Amino acid sequence: MTKIINLLKKFPFRWIKKSEQGDALIIVAVSMVFIMGMLALVIDLGLAFLSTGEQQKAADAAVYSAGRLLPIETGNTTKINQIKNSSINYASLNGFNDLTQEDIILGKISNGQYTEIRVTVDNAVPMHFAKIFGIDYLDLSRTAVAKLSPVIRTTGVAPIGLTKDEMDARIASNNLTHVTLKYGVQDRTPDESPSFFGALDLDGQGGGASDYRIWITQGYAGEISVGDVLLEESGNMVGPTYQGFEERYTACTHFGALSGGDGCTSDNFEPTCPRIVKVPVYSYGVDKKTVVVEGFAAFLLENQTNDGYITGSFLNMVSNGASSGSNVGEGTDGDFGLYNLILSE
Numbered sequence: 001m002t003k004i005i006n007l008l009k010k011f012p013f014r015w016i017k018k019s020e021q022g023d024a025l026i027i028v029a030v031s032m033v034f035i036m037g038m039l040a041l042v043i044d045l046g047l048a049f050l051s052t053g054e055q056q057k058a059a060d061a062a063v064y065s066a067g068r069l070l071p072i073e074t075g076n077t078t079k080i081n082q083i084k085n086s087s088i089n090y091a092s093l094n095g096f097n098d099l100t101q102e103d104i105i106l107g108k109i110s111n112g113q114y115t116e117i118r119v120t121v122d123n124a125v126p127m128h129f130a131k132i133f134g135i136d137y138l139d140l141s142r143t144a145v146a147k148l149s150p151v152i153r154t155t156g157v158a159p160i161g162l163t164k165d166e167m168d169a170r171i172a173s174n175n176l177t178h179v180t181l182k183y184g185v186q187d188r189t190p191d192e193s194p195s196f197f198g199a200l201d202l203d204g205q206g207g208g209a210s211d212y213r214i215w216i217t218q219g220y221a222g223e224i225s226v227g228d229v230l231l232e233e234s235g236n237m238v239g240p241t242y243q244g245f246e247e248r249y250t251a252c253t254h255f256g257a258l259s260g261g262d263g264c265t266s267d268n269f270e271p272t273c274p275r276i277v278k279v280p281v282y283s284y285g286v287d288k289k290t291v292v293v294e295g296f297a298a299f300l301l302e303n304q305t306n307d308g309y310i311t312g313s314f315l316n317m318v319s320n321g322a323s324s325g326s327n328v329g330e331g332t333d334g335d336f337g338l339y340n341l342i343l344s345e
């Protein structure tokens with residue numbers, strides 16, 4: 001036994017040990033470089049991808065804010081420039097200054113109008129550790145898309161409107177100006193509903209010129225949805241109708257309204273203008289005392305008479321509310337030109 005031990009002692013273990021240590025050192029060194037390299041990449045890429053969150057936010061803000069200018073006629077270069085510049089501005093407000101007009105694409109054409117906006121925010125993120133591997137920048141891009149979709153539920157509705165049959169016919173013949181939204185004489189044959197002049201009771205509580213006056217001036221605070229059954233307001237409501245129109249019409253402060261100018265018109269309007277009313281488009285209920293909401297439309301108030309008529313011109317526009325999710329022009333039910341802007345993709 002001792003013989004074997006002595007023999008083993010003579011064997012050059014020291015040399016072997018030394019050599020193994022060397023190998024190990026090389027392995028450790030190589031591993032360290034590899035691990036550090038990976039770590040460096042992970043840190044750089046991690047930071048880069050974290051920054052894409054900001055990029056996405058800028059892209060979302062750009063489509064969502066500028067998208068409110070939709071829909072835009074495909075040939076209207078003024079408005080196309082306006083929406084593109086607005087996108088560039090909103091991206092810049094969110095820290096991305098390099099957006100160009102080419103980064104903004106309008107699409108989903110329906111009835112000659114763009115109904116979708118797509119914005120791509122590119123960013124060259126400088127690398128720190130990855131420079132060791134010759135990567136100085138990482139090009140990252142984030143895209144946001146917003147589209148119009150018909151409003152099917154909304155607040156702020158005015159207690160006047162028009163029938164779906166009339167609206168459909170007017171859309172079909174492109175006869176959308178000077179539309180009667182409230183009548184001064186009965187709208188229907190006397191045997192149907194002798195006291196209906198086009199005024200609606202939006203809260204279903206019945207009666208009340210004071211409620212009606214508030215609704216026509218400010219819009220109804222509650223939600224109205226497609227499919228809701230609304231009571232017909234009985235009577236002409238001349239006084240509150242006149243007052244409501246007057247308050248809204250004179251409250252316009254845009255396009256020179258304060259200095260004797262026209263103020264908002266259906267060609268040039270500020271979307272928040274009090275002259276704009278959002279009204280239900282309805283069909284008559286079976287009981288001849290109610291109407292059923294089929295959709296919503298926006299009009300710019302134009303004229304009234306002192307016997308209860310109100311007229312306005314149709315507007316295609318974006319409003320608050322919930323949308324059906326369907327595209328403009330697809331599934332035409334409930335699509336009367338009042339849209340919600342929703343992020344898609």
Ligand SMILES: [Zn+2]
Nearest residue numbers: 252254264273
């Ligand atoms: Zn205005």
